Amino acid sequence: MDDDDIPTLIETDEVSAAQGPEKTVPLTIICGFLGAGKSTLIRRILSEKHGYRIAVIMNDFGDTADIEAKTINVSSAEDPTDTSEEILELANGCLCCSIKDTGVAAIEKLMQRKGAFDHILLETTGLADPGPIASLFWQNEEFSAGLGHYIHLDGVVCMVDAVFGRQQLEEDHSVDGVGESLRQIACADVVLLNKTDLVSAAQAAELEHLIAQVNPAVVIHRTVQGNIDLKNIMGIDAYSSKSKALASDSVGHAHHHAGEPCDEHCDDVGHKHPHHYELRGISSLQVSVPVLSQEAYDRLDEWIRTLLWEGRLPEDSAVGPQRVTVLRCKGIFQTSTGTTYVLQGVRSLYEISPAIDDSDFGLESGKLVFIGKGLDETIRHSLMRVLG
Ligand SMILES: Nc1nc2c(ncn2[C@@H]2O[C@H](COP(=O)(O)OP(=O)(O)OP(=O)(O)O)[C@@H](O)[C@H]2O)c(=O)[nH]1
Numbered sequence: 001m002d003d004d005d006i007p008t009l010i011e012t013d014e015v016s017a018a019q020g021p022e023k024t025v026p027l028t029i030i031c032g033f034l035g036a037g038k039s040t041l042i043r044r045i046l047s048e049k050h051g052y053r054i055a056v057i058m059n060d061f062g063d064t065a066d067i068e069a070k071t072i073n074v075s076s077a078e079d080p081t082d083t084s085e086e087i088l089e090l091a092n093g094c095l096c097c098s099i100k101d102t103g104v105a106a107i108e109k110l111m112q113r114k115g116a117f118d119h120i121l122l123e124t125t126g127l128a129d130p131g132p133i134a135s136l137f138w139q140n141e142e143f144s145a146g147l148g149h150y151i152h153l154d155g156v157v158c159m160v161d162a163v164f165g166r167q168q169l170e171e172d173h174s175v176d177g178v179g180e181s182l183r184q185i186a187c188a189d190v191v192l193l194n195k196t197d198l199v200s201a202a203q204a205a206e207l208e209h210l211i212a213q214v215n216p217a218v219v220i221h222r223t224v225q226g227n228i229d230l231k232n233i234m235g236i237d238a239y240s241s242k243s244k245a246l247a248s249d250s251v252g253h254a255h256h257h258a259g260e261p262c263d264e265h266c267d268d269v270g271h272k273h274p275h276h277y278e279l280r281g282i283s284s285l286q287v288s289v290p291v292l293s294q295e296a297y298d299r300l301d302e303w304i305r306t307l308l309w310e311g312r313l314p315e316d317s318a319v320g321p322q323r324v325t326v327l328r329c330k331g332i333f334q335t336s337t338g339t340t341y342v343l344q345g346v347r348s349l350y351e352i353s354p355a356i357d358d359s360d361f362g363l364e365s366g367k368l369v370f371i372g373k374g375l376d377e378t379i380r381h382s383l384m385r386v387l388g
Contacts (some may be wrong), residue, residue, distance in 0.1 A: 024152040027107070027120040027137055028234055031130040031184045032159030033168050037194040038123055041159065041226030045121065046094050050230055055095040055117040057106050087113070104136060104147065111150050119234050120151060129183045130156050131327055131347050138239055139349040155238035158188035158218075159226070162195045165207050169214075182282045185214050186327040186371045187346070189238035196222040216284050217330050217369045241342040241353045282327075285375040287383055289333035289366030296388050297335050301352060303386045304329070308348045311374075313382045324374040331368035343368065 032038045042056055087110070088096040095117055097106055107120065124130060137143055137153040160181075161168065168181045185191065191211055196204050208220050221232055292300065306314045308329070311322030329350065331343035340355040368383070 024148075024150055025118060025120055026154035026235060026237075027122060027151045028154045028236075029122050029124060029130050029133055029137075029156045030159070030233075031124045031128055031133075031156065031188070032192075032194075033161050033165065033181050033184070036159040036161040036165075037192075037223075037226050038159050041192070041194075041223075041228070042121070042123055044226055045230070046090050046096055047092060049092050052119060052230060052234070053093045053095075053117040054119045054121055054234075055097060055110050055113075056121045056123065057097045057110070058123040107147060107151065111147070119154075121234075129180050130158070130187045131183060134187060134346050135349050138346060139351055153239045154234065155189040155236040156187050157190045157192060157233045158184045159192045159194050160185070160207070160211065162193050162199045162204055162207060162222075165193070166210060169210065182214065183327060185211055185218070186282055188215060188218050189236060190233055191215075191218050191220045192223045192226065192228055192233070193220055194223045194226055197224045214282055214284065215328075215371050216286050217328075217371070239344050241344070241351075241356045281373045282371070283373075283375050285368075285370045285380055285383070287368050287380065287387070289331065289368055289387055291366070292333060292335045292387070294335065294337070296386070297341075299386045303383065304343070304345070304350060304352075307370075307379075308345060308350055313379065315382065324372060324379060326370050326372040326375075328372070329368070329370045331366075333366035333368070 030038055030041070042058060045054060046056060090096060095110070095113070097110055107122075110117075110120065122133070124133060134153060134156055137147070137151065165181075169185070193204060193208060193211070199207075204222055208222075211218065211220060219232075221228055303314055306312060307324055308326050310318070311324045312318070312320060313323075316323070325347075326345065327347060329343060329345035332340065332355065333343075334340050341352050342355045343350065343352050345351070370379075
C-alpha cells in the first residue's frame, strides 16, 4: 500500500480481536496470622527498588506513614471532599490504596488508573478468612461480568509466625471450632514462614510439617522480615488452567526448605505419600488419578459437584446433614482422549477446564487434592470408586 492510499477502516471490535484479549492484571491476596509480618512484607514491597509497579490495597495506612510518598491524592475526582478512598503514589513506582469499603470497591477505584501498575496485592486483616475474599475474584457471575475483564486471581499467600504459628493453629478456633489461622493455611497457595531468625531449624521444620499436613498443595518458603524474592509470591498462576502450576511439586507435599533435608517426620523421599492428618476437623485428601474414560470423567464431575455444592457424596441421601465442607481443591488428570484437565476450586466454586499448556504433564502425574472439613476415609473410598 502507498503512503497516499486511504487506509481501510476496521471496526474497533476487529482491532481488539486481532490484538487478542486484553491482558488482565494479576491479584494476590496476602493473609496471615496476627503479627506474623504482613505489614513488614508490604512495607518492603512499597519501599524497595524491585522494578515492579505494584498496587497494594491495605486496611489502613497506619504502618506505612513512614514511607516516602511522592503524592498523596484524595482520589475521588468527582467529589474532592470525599476522602473515603486514598491512594499513595510511592517513590518506587508502587501505589498504595486503603480499604474503607470492600476490596472490590477499592479495586474498581484503582482500575481507573489502569496502566499505572501491573500487579495488585490485597492485604487482609489478621483475622480474615481468605476463602470468601478469593471467591469474590474468581468464577462468579458478578466478577466475570465486571472486574473479571480487568483482573484475575493469581494466588493466596499466607504469612505464618514461626514462633507462635503452632500455638495459633492449635488454640484459635473462633468459627465453628475451626480457627481462622487454619482456614488461612487451608486456602493458601504459598506460605511464608516468617521470623525464622527466632526459631531453630528443627522448630521451623516441625511447623512446616504441620502446615503441609493441613495443606499438602501449599509451597512453603522460610523468610526473615518478609524478605522474599517477589517472583515466589507474584505471577504464581495458582488459579489458572496451566498444568505447569499443578503437574509438578506444587500439588503434593511441596515444601521448600532452602536445600535442607526433610524433617524426621517425613519418611518419603519422593514426597508422594498420601497424608491423612486432621487438625480440629480440617484435613486434606490427596489421591492419584489414572487416565479417565469419558464415563469416569462424568462420574468425577458429578462427584465433585455433589461434594462441593451439597456437602455430601452422590451415594448419600440428598436430605441428610451436610458432612463435608471443601475449602480448596486442585487437581490435574488426563482422559483417554488425550486431553489434560485442570481442576480448580474454592469452597463451592469450581471449574474443570482443559490445561492451557499440557506439555509438562506425564501420564503418571494425575492427582486431586481436597482440603476441608469432614474429609474422612469414606470420602476417599467413594472417590476411588468413582475413579475406577
Ligand atoms: N525477629 C523478627 N521480627 C519480625 C520479623 N518480621 C516481622 N517482625 C516484627 O514482628 C512484629 C509484627 O510485624 P507486622 O509486620 O506488624 O505484622 P502484621 O502481620 O502486619 O500484624 P497485624 O497487622 O497486627 O496482623 C513487628 O514488630 C515486626 O518488626 C522477622 O522475620 N523476625
